[in-house]
Amino acid sequence: MAKPSPSSSLYQLIAAGQLAHKALLVPLKERGLEPGDDAILFELGRSGTTEEDLAAELGLPSDMLAPRLTRLIERDLVDRRAVGPELIPGIALTERGIRIRNSLADHWAQLEEALLGELKPKHRKRFGKILRRFTDLLQF
Numbered sequence: 001m002a003k004p005s006p007s008s009s010l011y012q013l014i015a016a017g018q019l020a021h022k023a024l025l026v027p028l029k030e031r032g033l034e035p036g037d038d039a040i041l042f043e044l045g046r047s048g049t050t051e052e053d054l055a056a057e058l059g060l061p062s063d064m065l066a067p068r069l070t071r072l073i074e075r076d077l078v079d080r081r082a083v084g085p086e087l088i089p090g091i092a093l094t095e096r097g098i099r100i101r102n103s104l105a106d107h108w109a110q111l112e113e114a115l116l117g118e119l120k121p122k123h124r125k126r127f128g129k130i131l132r133r134f135t136d137l138l139q140f
Contacts, residue, residue, distance in 0.1 A: 020111060027107045031100060032075070040068060041077065041093065041101040048083030048092030072097070 004011055028038055028106045043049070043057055067089035069091060072078040083090035093101060116124045 002118060016115075020115075023111055024108065026061070026103055033100075034068075034071075036103050037068065037072065040065075040072065041097060041104065044078065044091065044093045045098070045101045045105075048081065048090050050090045054091065 006012075017044075024038075025035060028035060039058055040054070043054060049057070050061065051065065051069065058065065060083045069078060073080065076094055077100060078091050079094045081090065081092055082088065083092055116127065119127060
């Protein structure tokens with residue numbers, strides 16, 4: 001059996017994925033946030049929601065989400081308030097949370113542009129489809 005070559009596409013994809021993951025963690029650590037906090041901020045950036053709906057969207061049990069929310073509330077990133085047209089009890093981003101969420105989104109966009117910047121829109125879309133198909137093949 002041949003040894004995987006560092007010049008193979010799969011090897012480069014793995015290396016790029018690991019480095020991109022580390023790069024995405026930098027702004028989190030700089031702000032005293034933990035991995036996964038960004039997912040909460042991004043989800044709440046769309047609109048406020050209930051804790052149950054947020055847990056379902058993130059695929060987290062409520063008992064795992066609660067301590068994260070408590071920490072984010074203490075850091076003034078998230079606030080408990082009425083949400084939606086029915087004004088049901090929920091959670092939403094604070095002004096500070098919105099600023100940090102936007103900063104994290106900008107960082108994400110810069111990395112995305114570094115990856116795809118040389119590709120035309122049609123090729124970007126095709127590349128995305130190829131990656132989705134590949135990840136679908138790897139899921140059990």
